[in-house]
Amino acid sequence: MKFCSECAHPVELAVPAGDNRPRYVCASCATIHYQNPKMVLGTLPVWESDGELKILLCKRAIEPRRGYWTLPAGFMENNETTAEAAIRETVEEAGANIVLGPLFSLLNVARVHQVHMFYLATLRDLDFAPGEESLDVQMFSEAQIPWDDLAFPTTRTTLELFLADHRRVREGGEYGFHTLDINRPMRSDL
Amino acid sequence: MKFCSECAHPVELAVPAGDNRPRYVCASCATIHYQNPKMVLGTLPVWESDGELKILLCKRAIEPRRGYWTLPAGFMENNETTAEAAIRETVEEAGANIVLGPLFSLLNVARVHQVHMFYLATLRDLDFAPGEESLDVQMFSEAQIPWDDLAFPTTRTTLELFLADHRRVREGGEYGFHTLDINRPMRSDL
Numbered sequence: 001m002k003f004c005s006e007c008a009h010p011v012e013l014a015v016p017a018g019d020n021r022p023r024y025v026c027a028s029c030a031t032i033h034y035q036n037p038k039m040v041l042g043t044l045p046v047w048e049s050d051g052e053l054k055i056l057l058c059k060r061a062i063e064p065r066r067g068y069w070t071l072p073a074g075f076m077e078n079n080e081t082t083a084e085a086a087i088r089e090t091v092e093e094a095g096a097n098i099v100l101g102p103l104f105s106l107l108n109v110a111r112v113h114q115v116h117m118f119y120l121a122t123l124r125d126l127d128f129a130p131g132e133e134s135l136d137v138q139m140f141s142e143a144q145i146p147w148d149d150l151a152f153p154t155t156r157t158t159l160e161l162f163l164a165d166h167r168r169v170r171e172g173g174e175y176g177f178h179t180l181d182i183n184r185p186m187r188s189d190l
Numbered sequence: 191m192k193f194c195s196e197c198a199h200p201v202e203l204a205v206p207a208g209d210n211r212p213r214y215v216c217a218s219c220a221t222i223h224y225q226n227p228k229m230v231l232g233t234l235p236v237w238e239s240d241g242e243l244k245i246l247l248c249k250r251a252i253e254p255r256r257g258y259w260t261l262p263a264g265f266m267e268n269n270e271t272t273a274e275a276a277i278r279e280t281v282e283e284a285g286a287n288i289v290l291g292p293l294f295s296l297l298n299v300a301r302v303h304q305v306h307m308f309y310l311a312t313l314r315d316l317d318f319a320p321g322e323e324s325l326d327v328q329m330f331s332e333a334q335i336p337w338d339d340l341a342f343p344t345t346r347t348t349l350e351l352f353l354a355d356h357r358r359v360r361e362g363g364e365y366g367f368h369t370l371d372i373n374r375p376m377r378s379d380l
């Protein structure tokens with residue numbers, strides 16, 4: 001940020017009165033330009049038939065991490081809820097028809113000012129197709145998950161938590177809600 | 191937003207290529223200025239002695255809703271986690287020493303582009319004191335909660351969910367994690 005978005009005057013970093021952090025402030029119109037973390041919302045869409053579980057993943061068509069696999073997810077927009085954002089991203093990236101389940105994971109990625117959240121979801125059918133931001137959409141059994149080619153650690157962590165819970169659910173348990181901090185770089189291979 | 195924060199050129203609302211929503215875009219430097227929802231993080235700090243439960247509330251010293259009671263909460267900052275934000279707000283507004291518990295509620299307030307989250311918390315001691323943004327900090331038993339003078343519906347909803355869960359916990363149950371959409375105006379009296 002270099003200029004005030006309200007009056008076009010150059011902004012400067014300063015600690016406003018009553019505050020304790022430097023902010024971009026405008027000396028001309030006195031606007032304080034706060035910057036806050038963003039939410040990334042997605043789903044973990046599954047299909048179970050004959051006792052076999054498969055998970056939907058998207059191959060990214062855009063940077064960062066083009067060509068790597070991810071759960072469908074993206075930035076939450078104004079005027080929508082977390083659930084609406086998760087469904088929208090799943091439609092946009094995978095063309096998938098889902099029934100949304102409960103919120104499953106909330107992952108803090110403080111170093112990039114993001115909070116990632118994933119809902120459980122079940123596919124209504126297998127009529128999915130890659131959207132503009134995906135090169136491919138595929139279903140993976142647990143043994144087929146491309147662990148070495150996942151785009152982001154939040155995808156990896158959510159898949160790991162899900163598979164562990166899924167084993168417990170088969171033994172009569174329930175899916176949990178999981179909060180975790182991701183301290184690794186956002187590239188999952190680093 | 192009237193001017194580009196990168197080059198000071200006037201921005202215009204337009205749907206960028208490959209997008210489906212109007213954004214503030216700069217015709218001069220091509221920057222797209224996305225606007226995203228913000229997170230509000232807080233706690234529900236409790237003190238139990240001799241079987242009596244009390245809940246900490248803050249009387250707001252600032253607008254909106256000056257003079258009304260709220261759980262300690264505020265906007266999450268860059269470079270912190272949801273848990274760190276919840277603890278920081280509790281210290282800033284109530285001067286309270288807490289042990290943070292699990293995330294308890296996630297409330298979508300889509301009309302004001304906010305997601306509010308509250309963690310359970312237990313007070314380490316009763317040495318709290320109002321910070322700059324609070325006129326007063328008090329402990330309330332269930333019967334004393336000022337329901338008609340609460341600042342925001344997310345405080346009201348979180349208190350209601352907590353008291354219902356607390357009854358279940360006394361009977362051997364557990365606190366849940368609750369997601370809800372708040373469609374009422376943010377002033378709890380409207």
Ligand SMILES: [Zn+2]
Pocket residue numbers: 004005006007008009026027028029030031
């Ligand atoms: Zn200005």
Ligand SMILES: [Zn+2]
Pocket residue numbers: 194195196197198199216217218219220221
């Ligand atoms: Zn510009």
